Amino acid sequence: MRTSNWILTAALLVSVSAAAQQPTESQPSAQPLPPDTTQATQSVGSAQQAPATAQPTAVPLPPPTVAAPTTMDQVVSLFIEREHGLIKMLSNRTPVVETYLQNLSADPQLGPIPSEDHYFLGRLDMGESVDRKDYLKEEEKSMQQRLMGGFQKLYKVQYQPMGFSWMVYADRTDFDRDHYDFHYVRREFLGDVRCLVFDVLPKPKSGRGRFLGRVWVEDQGFNIVRLNGTYSPAPRNSYFFHMDSWRLNLIPGYWVPSFIYSEEGDFAAGAKNKLAFKAQTRIWGYDLKKGSKDDELTQIRVDSVTDETPTTQDASPLQAERVWQQQAEDNVVERLTEAGLLAPEGDVDHILQTVVNNLEVTNNIDLPRPVRTRVLLTSPLETFSVGNTIVISRGLIDVLPDEASLAAVLSHELAHIVLGHNLGSKYAFNDRMLFNDDSTYQNLGFKHIPEEETAADKKAVDLLKNSPYAQKLDNVGLFLKALQARAVNLNALLTTHLGNPLAEAGTVSRLSALSTQGPALDNNKLDQIAALPLGGRIKINPWDDKAEMVKTAPVAITSARDKMPFEVTPFFPRLSRYGAGAAQPAAPTTAANSAPSQGSN
Numbered sequence: 001m002r003t004s005n006w007i008l009t010a011a012l013l014v015s016v017s018a019a020a021q022q023p024t025e026s027q028p029s030a031q032p033l034p035p036d037t038t039q040a041t042q043s044v045g046s047a048q049q050a051p052a053t054a055q056p057t058a059v060p061l062p063p064p065t066v067a068a069p070t071t072m073d074q075v076v077s078l079f080i081e082r083e084h085g086l087i088k089m090l091s092n093r094t095p096v097v098e099t100y101l102q103n104l105s106a107d108p109q110l111g112p113i114p115s116e117d118h119y120f121l122g123r124l125d126m127g128e129s130v131d132r133k134d135y136l137k138e139e140e141k142s143m144q145q146r147l148m149g150g151f152q153k154l155y156k157v158q159y160q161p162m163g164f165s166w167m168v169y170a171d172r173t174d175f176d177r178d179h180y181d182f183h184y185v186r187r188e189f190l191g192d193v194r195c196l197v198f199d200v201l202p203k204p205k206s207g208r209g210r211f212l213g214r215v216w217v218e219d220q221g222f223n224i225v226r227l228n229g230t231y232s233p234a235p236r237n238s239y240f241f242h243m244d245s246w247r248l249n250l251i252p253g254y255w256v257p258s259f260i261y262s263e264e265g266d267f268a269a270g271a272k273n274k275l276a277f278k279a280q281t282r283i284w285g286y287d288l289k290k291g292s293k294d295d296e297l298t299q300i301r302v303d304s305v306t307d308e309t310p311t312t313q314d315a316s317p318l319q320a321e322r323v324w325q326q327q328a329e330d331n332v333v334e335r336l337t338e339a340g341l342l343a344p345e346g347d348v349d350h351i352l353q354t355v356v357n358n359l360e361v362t363n364n365i366d367l368p369r370p371v372r373t374r375v376l377l378t379s380p381l382e383t384f385s386v387g388n389t390i391v392i393s394r395g396l397i398d399v400l401p402d403e404a405s406l407a408a409v410l411s412h413e414l415a416h417i418v419l420g421h422n423l424g425s426k427y428a429f430n431d432r433m434l435f436n437d438d439s440t441y442q443n444l445g446f447k448h449i450p451e452e453e454t455a456a457d458k459k460a461v462d463l464l465k466n467s468p469y470a471q472k473l474d475n476v477g478l479f480l481k482a483l484q485a486r487a488v489n490l491n492a493l494l495t496t497h498l499g500n501p502l503a504e505a506g507t508v509s510r511l512s513a514l515s516t517q518g519p520a521l522d523n524n525k526l527d528q529i530a531a532l533p534l535g536g537r538i539k540i541n542p543w544d545d546k547a548e549m550v551k552t553a554p555v556a557i558t559s560a561r562d563k564m565p566f567e568v569t570p571f572f573p574r575l576s577r578y579g580a581g582a583a584q585p586a587a588p589t590t591a592a593n594s595a596p597s598q599g600s601n
């Protein structure tokens with residue numbers, strides 16, 4: 001686990017050698033799909049330093065409504081004021097922040113493709129001054145050391161995770177007219193929201209690391225909803241990444257930082273800059289409730305504590321064992337939800353449970369308790385099960401091409417449950433739930449021994465061959481081939497934190513009996529979609545962590561480069577106002593799926 005310098009150091013700033021003789025070493029993620037619903041049966045994304053501060057549970061009061069401005073100058077004053085209001089409102093929050101980064105190399109056929117990847121997960125203390133100004137005031141040498149977080153090799157490219165979070169705000173301390181010039185550009189719709197667009201330029205001599213770029217300001221509350229640009233000027237031998245930062249109107253009156261996309265790289269002939277990557281930063285868990293148990297005590301609900309087991313009989317030893325396992329399961333699910341790693345039960349689970357049910361019914365599986373499913377909120381591709389709960393990561397749902405592939409990854413965990421491979425019973429002891437959120441991955445784990453993995457894979461294939469998905473297993477084979485093709489380059493995406501990995505040392509091991517099934521992988525076949533980019537299937541509400549399926553219209557693929565399997569793409573959430581329609585958060589979709597006119601860069 002890293003220490004707090006992880007939070008203090010700026011991750012945005014990259015030191016680049018003038019000579020750049022050493023190999024680039026860096027740290028870097030991607031987009032998904034809904035299950036296809038054409039089946040005959042029912043159809044239907046390393047934890048570090050987490051500040052342990054208690055989080056408020058109440059939704060903040062919306063700011064008072066303001067008189068409609070009549071000049072652009074008044075608009076500028078309003079959004080500056082609202083920006084400071086947002087910083088203050090969020091100052092006691094510690095949301096989860098995840099950055100997934102893919103370094104890129106040029107492929108003649110596919111264009112820039114991931115060559116290696118890096119993953120960061122942590123908690124962002126919104127009250128902590130991730131404050132460029134502080135270190136920039138220092139002497140340059142020590143400043144650079146601090147920015148580099150103690151890394152000795154200043155001539156390598158080092159990504160520091162918190163840097164990707166800088167752009168939650170344009171300027172945390174000095175976003176005002178003394179430090180910036182604001183120029184109105186035009187009006188523009190982002191999704192359903194009409195915005196006023198302003199270019200923001202730091203005043204001469206206003207200091208290093210000032211925001212330089214463009215902001216979009218919605219025209220009712222005058223909150224900034226999007227920032228796009230970089231920071232300037234950068235210290236010598238260093239520069240700041242470019243970023244596109246989006247906010248969502250998740251609570252009345254506030255637009256909350258949710259998605260940040262970063263990209264660098266020039267693949268034009270003769271380009272000198274060798275640094276090339278794409279990175280997605282997602283922020284969620286703003287409303288994680290610590291101490292909600294206390295709230296529960298103050299409003300006692302008798303019905304919620306009723307013992308529902310039949311009282312006329314004593315528990316048999318087997319029943320006792322099952323109740324014990326269920327306690328463990330409930331403990332784990334509750335703890336992971338509290339830590340901001342599991343979505344609360346919701347609509348996506350209904351889809352997942354339908355797929356599991358299809359497998360169960362056709363295989364005559366009758367379990368003493370129904371199988372439940374939950375969505376792990378993180379990007380790395382993983383599944384695991386605890387008791388009768390199957391957990392699947394957002395990132396994995398995202399990249400699966402169809403319902404049969406979803407059934408395949410769920411069937412492996414269902415097989416563990418059917419075979420009685422229960423690992424979780426030690427978590428029925430409540431002391432094992434008493435740990436800090438940031439050490440969740442050190443305290444929980446659901447990795448099976450190799451023999452159980454082999455047995456589960458074998459059983460899973462049996463289940464699939466006897467299911468409504470039996471005729472679609474070619475697609476599963478294609479997915480596994482696509483995963484194999486990228487496995488060596490996506491080590492971070494394939495590194496699991498709680499369950500067994502799908503691939504180890506660059507080789508896909510999961511469901512290997514199906515890996516030869518189906519046609520050969522062929523990038524030139526535009527109708528062959530073996531795996532999807534990250535981010536296209538599941539959207540998470542960053543305030544309450546609820547997961548929903550993304551609704552996107554199909555977009556025609558016109559070249560092999562459009563496929564982008566397992567890749568990171570820009571965010572283009574469809575912005576909407578709080579409470580508008582049934583919609584809660586806007587969906588992060590791929591740039592290909594929606595195309596609002598883009599700001600200058």
Ligand SMILES: [Zn+2]
Pocket residue numbers: 412413416448452453456500
């Ligand atoms: Zn397994």
